[in-house]
Amino acid sequence: MPIKNNRLTAEQYEQNFSDIHPPFDSRESALVEANRCLFCYDAPCTKSCPTSINIPKFIKQITTDNVKGSAHTIFVSNIMGAGCSRVCPVEKLCEGACVFNLLEEPPIPIARLQRYSTEMAMEKKWQLFERKPATGKKVAIVGAGPAGLSCAHVLSREGIDVTVYEKESRGGGLMTYGIAAYKVTPRFCEDEVNYITSLGGIHIKYNQELGKDLTLAELKNNYDAVFLGFGVGLARQLDIPGEELGGVVDAIKFIYDIRAGAYQQVPVGDRVAVIGMGMTAIDAATQAKRLGAKDVTLVYRRTQEEMPCTEAELDLAKLDGCRVIWLAAPAMLKGEHGKVTQLVCSLMQLGEPDTSGRRYPVATGEQFILEVDMVIKAAGQIPFSELVTASQLENTYGKVVVQTNGATNIAGVFAGGDCVNGGKEVVDAVQAGKIGAGAILEYLF
Amino acid sequence: MADISANFLGIKSPNPFWLASAPPTDKKINVLRAFEAGWGGVVWKTLGSQVKNVSSRYSALHYNGSKVMGFNNIELISDRPLELNLREIKECIKLFPDRAMIVSLMADNTREKWHELIAQVEDTGAHGLELNFGCPHGMTERGMGAVVGQDPEIARLVVEWVMEKATIPVITKLTPNVHSVVPTGKAAVEAGTNALSLINTIQSVTGIDLDTFVPNPYVAGKSVFGGYCGPAVKPIALKMLATISQDPVTSKVPVSGIGGVSTWKDAAEFMLLGATTVQVCTAAMKHGFRIVEDMCEGLNNWMDEKGFRTINDFIGRSVPHLTQWEELDINYHIVANIDQEKCIHCGLCYIACEDGSHQSIGLQYGNPYNTYTIKEEECVGCNLCMLICPVDNCITMVEQRKGPDYVNWKEYQARGLPLNDH
Numbered sequence: 037m038p039i040k041n042n043r044l045t046a047e048q049y050e051q052n053f054s055d056i057h058p059p060f061d062s063r064e065s066a067l068v069e070a071n072r073c074l075f076c077y078d079a080p081c082t083k084s085c086p087t088s089i090n091i092p093k094f095i096k097q098i099t100t101d102n103v104k105g106s107a108h109t110i111f112v113s114n115i116m117g118a119g120c121s122r123v124c125p126v127e128k129l130c131e132g133a134c135v136f137n138l139l140e141e142p143p144i145p146i147a148r149l150q151r152y153s154t155e156m157a158m159e160k161k162w163q164l165f166e167r168k169p170a171t172g173k174k175v176a177i178v179g180a181g182p183a184g185l186s187c188a189h190v191l192s193r194e195g196i197d198v199t200v201y202e203k204e205s206r207g208g209g210l211m212t213y214g215i216a217a218y219k220v221t222p223r224f225c226e227d228e229v230n231y232i233t234s235l236g237g238i239h240i241k242y243n244q245e246l247g248k249d250l251t252l253a254e255l256k257n258n259y260d261a262v263f264l265g266f267g268v269g270l271a272r273q274l275d276i277p278g279e280e281l282g283g284v285v286d287a288i289k290f291i292y293d294i295r296a297g298a299y300q301q302v303p304v305g306d307r308v309a310v311i312g313m314g315m316t317a318i319d320a321a322t323q324a325k326r327l328g329a330k331d332v333t334l335v336y337r338r339t340q341e342e343m344p345c346t347e348a349e350l351d352l353a354k355l356d357g358c359r360v361i362w363l364a365a366p367a368m369l370k371g372e373h374g375k376v377t378q379l380v381c382s383l384m385q386l387g388e389p390d391t392s393g394r395r396y397p398v399a400t401g402e403q404f405i406l407e408v409d410m411v412i413k414a415a416g417q418i419p420f421s422e423l424v425t426a427s428q429l430e431n432t433y434g435k436v437v438v439q440t441n442g443a444t445n446i447a448g449v450f451a452g453g454d455c456v457n458g459g460k461e462v463v464d465a466v467q468a469g470k471i472g473a474g475a476i477l478e479y480l481f
Numbered sequence: 482m483a484d485i486s487a488n489f490l491g492i493k494s495p496n497p498f499w500l501a502s503a504p505p506t507d508k509k510i511n512v513l514r515a516f517e518a519g520w521g522g523v524v525w526k527t528l529g530s531q532v533k534n535v536s537s538r539y540s541a542l543h544y545n546g547s548k549v550m551g552f553n554n555i556e557l558i559s560d561r562p563l564e565l566n567l568r569e570i571k572e573c574i575k576l577f578p579d580r581a582m583i584v585s586l587m588a589d590n591t592r593e594k595w596h597e598l599i600a601q602v603e604d605t606g607a608h609g610l611e612l613n614f615g616c617p618h619g620m621t622e623r624g625m626g627a628v629v630g631q632d633p634e635i636a637r638l639v640v641e642w643v644m645e646k647a648t649i650p651v652i653t654k655l656t657p658n659v660h661s662v663v664p665t666g667k668a669a670v671e672a673g674t675n676a677l678s679l680i681n682t683i684q685s686v687t688g689i690d691l692d693t694f695v696p697n698p699y700v701a702g703k704s705v706f707g708g709y710c711g712p713a714v715k716p717i718a719l720k721m722l723a724t725i726s727q728d729p730v731t732s733k734v735p736v737s738g739i740g741g742v743s744t745w746k747d748a749a750e751f752m753l754l755g756a757t758t759v760q761v762c763t764a765a766m767k768h769g770f771r772i773v774e775d776m777c778e779g780l781n782n783w784m785d786e787k788g789f790r791t792i793n794d795f796i797g798r799s800v801p802h803l804t805q806w807e808e809l810d811i812n813y814h815i816v817a818n819i820d821q822e823k824c825i826h827c828g829l830c831y832i833a834c835e836d837g838s839h840q841s842i843g844l845q846y847g848n849p850y851n852t853y854t855i856k857e858e859e860c861v862g863c864n865l866c867m868l869i870c871p872v873d874n875c876i877t878m879v880e881q882r883k884g885p886d887y888v889n890w891k892e893y894q895a896r897g898l899p900l901n902d903h
Contacts, residue, residue, distance in 0.1 A: 070546075074829060075829070077829060080850055083848055083849040084849045138825040
């Protein structure tokens with residue numbers, strides 16, 4: 037059976053894409069966990085959160101029935117605290133640092149508790165922030181993703197009028213378009229964007245792409261400052277023969293289609309190979325399986341030691357029935373009638389450590405063949421080099437170069453998030469937005 | 482296997498666990514179930530004048546997710562017909578002759594009424610009487626309950642009336658709603674009571690509804706002070722029991738200990754401070770009669786471990802360990818020690834000592850785990866860090882005496898040693 041859509045019943049799709057981390061059913065169940073929290077001093081969980089959410093405080097506030105205060109504690113540090121509670125790789129951040137791990141006890145389910153407070157805030161539409169009187173200053177932000185929205189929220193609170201230019205027709209960035217649907221639904225992302233902008237003073241202009249519909253020079257002329265948070269977008273190519281064959285797709289495009297439309301409309305193969313072992317690779321592999329693919333194989337050129345995804349993510353893929361082949365690098369794609377049929381892989385072995393400190397894989401000379409009808413490329417994303425260069429931004433391989441406060445080489449232009457770091461977590465982008473906003477405020481006043 | 486049976490003034494019970502005078506002991510169906518579950522005895526819910534209860538009747542104190550740390554009631558004495566109670570008491574004694582059956586009494590304040598009630602109860606074959614001089618609500622307005630227990634002379638008078646008539650052992654139950662339980666206890670002993678029991682409930686307001694502003698329990702927009710009991714009152718009850726055990730007059734009679742007893746450990750503590758039996762209510766109301774199983778087994782195992790053959794081997798054993806502050810050894814000094822292998826870096830000891838004690842814990846920042854160490858020269862040995870540490874035996878207190886000899890406050894002053902020197 038070739039690549040096709042509509043493989044499952046509506047119920048099966050519903051079940052396969054339902055919430056993977058269901059929320060607490062009740063106040064009582066949240067309290068059982070919240071009451072376990074020791075309320076650590078100078079807490080390791082907070083120190084392990086890129087946005088430094090005061091976690092012991094927000095959990096304590098749940099136990100005192102001050103959920104409004106709890107949500108405020110979260111949002112004041114991380115305005116995307118609701119989304120982060122679903123997508124953060126908490127096992128390597130807050131929950132990974134929870135002192136209960138040192139007692140060999142399950143850590144406090146921080147993400148789930150964070151979800152409890154933030155979702156209640158969103159549902160009840162609590163207005164937890166108030167804008168200061170208008171300053172008359174205006175700032176343009178490029179990209180309505182986590183970095184841009186986080187920056188926008190801080191600035192608007194300080195009385196600045198913010199205009200956000202977004203190339204897609206919806207906000208949220210990779211949160212909306214690049215993360216597995218069983219973690220956050222498109223509907224949730226929309227609600228979250230609306231909740232953030234309900235503060236006022238943030239105007240998002242959709243379908244406005246930098247370099248196409250507007251230029252950095254125009255923004256600089258029309259606004260008092262500019263924040264760039266346009267992320268990364270282009271999938272890294274494999275640069276191997278046969279890459280142009282039918283059935284060879286980008287993970288980002290694949291995930292985007294799942295999130296932008298209806299599940300049954302997204303085609304998937306019988307035998308799918310996913311190249312890479314990052315979070316995006318996992319999201320692509322598990323979702324291919326959940327769309328009805330028979331066999332899904334993750335192909336990674338290094339070993340489990342070096343994989344970028346977390347153990348929890350790997351377990352997720354394994355539980356979904358995905359196969360993993362370590363030390364295998366794609367060498368060639370073969371096809372029939374213009375459609376991919378085989379993935380030829382080189383068997384690798386680990387050599388000396390590279391610049392990332394991880395041992396670099398080198399070919400052994402042996403090869404093996406994987407019968408496939410679909411190949412999803414998730415070998416990383418590359419920055420918008422052309423756009424960055426054309427905008428005269430100092431950069432390294434397309435990644436915008438900034439100072440610690442987010443300032444670029446152009447006065448009044450700041451940047452943060454994936455377009456600077458090349459692609460990290462949502463929570464890192466939120467923090468970059470906050471830092472950029474702080475620098476803009478200093479620049480303006 | 483140790484023998485956990487009790488002999489309280491000749492009233493025998495297979496174990497020292499009695500149910501206190503309260504709703505669990507107000508009718509045959511409950512009491513039979515309690516005896517079937519294994520309770521050693523019951524104090525039948527107070528009989529006396531005619532009353533009428535309200536609704537609601539209870540409220541509670543919850544703490545950090547733990548339900549009913551403290552329990553409060555505004556219920557009165559038995560509101561069932563006296564004849565029915567007497568008949569059922571008789572039936573229960575017949576069905577379980579090996580269990581202790583004590584009947585709690587609170588008659589109207591005349592000699593005749595007390596004599597009449599005592600005669601009626603003795604007719605049932607009950608083994609003992611408990612005088613309710615402690616109920617803090619409802620009856621006091623009518624000159625009964627705590628108003629009797631709060632005035633030693635009134636208590637003395639009533640006990641005298643009772644002793645004129647009673648032919649079975651009399652236990653006088655003391656109210657804690659006084660500055661000291663000793664004066665009333667003494668008066669009761671001098672008037673001839675055969676035993677004491679304590680404590681009754683403590684007057685309380687458990688909380689206020691933050692929406693309606695009405696304290697609880699709620700009765701049509703109003704509330705009243707209730708009687709507080711449960712685990713929260715145990716430390717107060719133990720202290721009051723200890724004062725009875727220390728006093729030369731009151732220590733002559735056996736005591737039944739009451740106040741937050743929930744486990745065999747609580748019971749052992751009451752007995753170590755002088756109680757021959759203990760009475761339980763809140764724990765049974767919360768969990769049912771089945772809790773007595775572990776109480777018996779736990780006490781038995783502990784006694785075996787300690788080499789105690791009967792409960793008399795340890796009753797009162799902790800009383801001599803309680804002394805006056807001025808007798809304490811000032812040269813005894815301990816300092817905290819943190820076992821770095823066990824430490825989970827929660828920082829609770831640090832912040833407690835820093836904000837609430839003597840700034841005796843050093844902090845070395847780490848990411849994400851800080852390292853905490855004791856500044857021994859600053860540590861006063863207060864125990865705070867050890868008490869709040871979430872890991873068993875991570876923080877221990879190590880003895881570092883200031884001198885080899887025993888020096889108490891009186892001696893310390895006499896030698897002119899330095900004061901306010903920390």
